[in-house]
Amino acid sequence: METLQSCSSDSGVGKTCVLLRFCDSAFSTTFISTIGIDFKIRTIDLEGRKIKLQIWDTAGQERFKTITSSYTAYYRGAMGIMLVYDITSEKSFDNIKNWIRNIEEHASADVERMLIGNKCDMADKRQVGREKSEQLAIEYGIKFMETSAKANINVEEAFTTLAKDIKAKIDKKSGPETAPTVIKPNKNHHEKKVSSFWSKCSLL
Known part of the structure; x- marks a missing residue:
């Protein structure tokens, strides 16, 4: 199995939702800040x-x-990263470039990235x-999609799209005759042969 890892940006943009x-x-209307990861x-x-x-x-x-920056290996192990901002918060959008720089510093150079504008149900x-x-x-050469966790708009489509892009990249690297690669997300997972794949994604 391949693993998809996903990351998010500012607090309160709705990545946990x-x-x-x-x-x-x-979906929960109760806001609880994520502690660490x-x-x-x-x-x-x-x-x-x-x-x-x-x-x-x-x-x-x-x-x-400081907690997040200590996970250098975690960033580098990510196959895909979602950068999430809140469409009702211009500040969260402006900070996306800072998160992209963080990715460029810590993540793999070929990690798949996607920009997500959450809370699109709050158009007013x-x-x-x-x-x-x-x-x-377009500037960063990544895909973009607006979502709403509350109204369930494009959430499934966003993760599926990112997973497809990761799968396509892995298939291109491995070739049609190569057996599926098993990627261990951490030291607690033991390597084993499987017919499917495991993908690691991060929400920033």
Whole structure:
């Protein structure tokens, strides 16, 4: 199995809600800040293969930056990263470039990235237009999508798209005749042969 790892940006942009919506089909109006790093796992069917997604949720608060920065190996082990901002908070969008620099410093050079504008159901409070976000995505050569964890808009599509991009990159590297590669997310997982793949994704 291949592993998808996902990361997020500022606190309060809704990355934990996006994760809960995707993995548990749930949404909570109660705001609880992520402490350090948390993760969930979900297995999906993608193009006839089972893909196990290990999705990491990082804390966005300034006081947790020392915790996050100590996970250099964790960043480098990520196959995919979602950068999440809140469309009702221009500040969270402006900070995306800082998170991209953090990724460039700590993550693998070929990590798949996606820009996510969350809370698109709150159009009446929008501070960040789609065109501005699309231009930023073009500037960094990454895909962009608006989501709503509350209204369940594009959450499934965002994770599926990122997983497809990761799978395509892995398939291209391994070639059609190469057996599936097993990637151990951490020292507690033991290597074993499987027919599906394990993908590691981070929410920043």
